[in-house]
Amino acid sequence: MRITFIGGGNMADALIGGLLRKDFPLQDIRVVEISAEARRKLVDKYGVTSVDKPKDAVRANDVVVFAVKPQHLREAAAKSGIADNANLVISIAAGVRLANLSKWLKGHTRLVRAMPNTPAMIGEGVAGLFPFSKAVTREDRERTETILGAVGATVWITDESQMDAVTAISGSGPAYVFYFIEAVEDAARELGLPVQIAHQLVLNTFTGAARLASSSPDPVAVLRERVTSKGGTTERALASMAKDEVKEAIIRAIRAANERGKELGEELGKE
Ligand SMILES: NC(=O)c1ccc[n+]([C@@H]2O[C@H](COP(=O)([O-])OP(=O)(O)OC[C@H]3O[C@@H](n4cnc5c(N)ncnc54)[C@H](OP(=O)(O)O)[C@@H]3O)[C@@H](O)[C@H]2O)c1
Known part of the structure; x- marks a missing residue:
């Protein structure tokens, strides 16, 4: 599995740190980050490859993790070039419903919504996970568990409206x-x-x-x-x-x- 993070802030930092602690190969992680300072921080801390444009990072079959602020997700999705279910897409943006993200990704349905929490910074988080459609395969679920599980426990939920409750309980x-x-x-x-x-x-x-x-x-x-x-x-x-x-x-x-x-x-x- 290869992973491209879009957004290299606090949450991406926690996930990358967790993955590396679990011996996930460094060369299989890339980060698209618009802020030069945030890119430098990640490169200094982890030696990870970080670029400012998605076209220089996202490869066929990569798992793409959107880790930008919710209000930036629409623009980041539009610029990502992702469509046609070619990539498993995981969004950790709080509040954004997958029907909207699917629209912003031109009908892409291979989507998982994840709600982690800040103890992820020390590997003690818990994340609620929700698969958008049948396009999310069993392997995709396992990939999601590997990524979010690197920083804590994971729980699948069956109805996206419960994500608001997950956010209210473990997110906040x-x-x-x-x-x-x-x-x-x-x-x-x-x-x-x-x-x-x-x-x-x-x-x-x-x-x-x-x-x-x-x-x-x-x-x-x-x-x-x-x-x-x-x-x-x-x-x-x-x-x-x-x-x-x-x-x-x-x-x-x-x-x-x-x-x-x-x-x-x-x-x-x-x-
Ligand atoms: N903190 C929590 O407890 C928590 C829990 C669960 C979920 N989340 C979710 O996790 C997500 C990330 O949160 P965070 O605290 O990691 O945010 P953050 O530190 O602001 O990180 C996001 C990074 O993405 C960059 N960015 C914005 N638009 C971009 C684009 N189009 N392409 C590439 N990079 C872009 C931002 O750059 P600029 O700063 O220059 O805009 C920023 O460096 C949020 O949606 C949040 O809701 C957070």
Whole structure:
């Protein structure tokens, strides 16, 4: 498999780093990037071939990964010269529906939409994947899993409208976790703990709890109950959160993200 990235920013950088760490051959990766500075950065960091025009990079049978900002995808697709299902095309652009990308690629249907997240930068991401049509073969799915799987876990979904939910859960999700970490750190400082100690306690608590939840056969509710002794400190804290409807507020926030995903899909597809 040979891969051409169109767009060589943060996400392409994370994917290239992940692929190389998994011993993917450097000579089989190319990057089309319009910014000379971004091209230089990638060449310095990885020694990867980077050019500014797709015609100098995209070869027959290459897997083409569009990794430009959503608002640049239409133009990047139009300039790519890709059509006729000759290449497997993977788009990681948030919000852009594949029916629109297919139109911008002159009817190309061999398309996969992927929604990764930023822990991909350290190989701990998770990506939702959706195949546009039957033109995406079993081998194409495996190729997609190799590329996105280089930086974390992958999950196939069966209905593209669920991509908005994937975006609201795992795409935006790291920000919710950071927000919660910030709140707990603020509380730790208010209780008089030094900044560095607060940071270490909170981060280890988050990673430890997340690892326990993923390695335990018990549901998270059971793990939560185990920490919550009758009349104890955890019980008092959880009662306070229940009174403030924290859970409902989180669900409302994620619903809002889902709605915004739908709006963006509409906006980005407008002629
Ligand atoms: N960050 C996340 O959490 C996350 C998660 C999931 C998906 N995504 C998606 O991943 C995509 C890439 O995000 P990113 O953070 O990597 O963006 P980024 O850092 O801005 O990278 C995109 C790069 O592509 C270049 N570019 C723009 N138009 C181009 C064209 N026609 N041909 C070649 N290169 C072109 C840009 O150059 P200029 O800067 O000069 O425009 C920029 O260097 C976005 O669609 C985003 O929605 C991001």
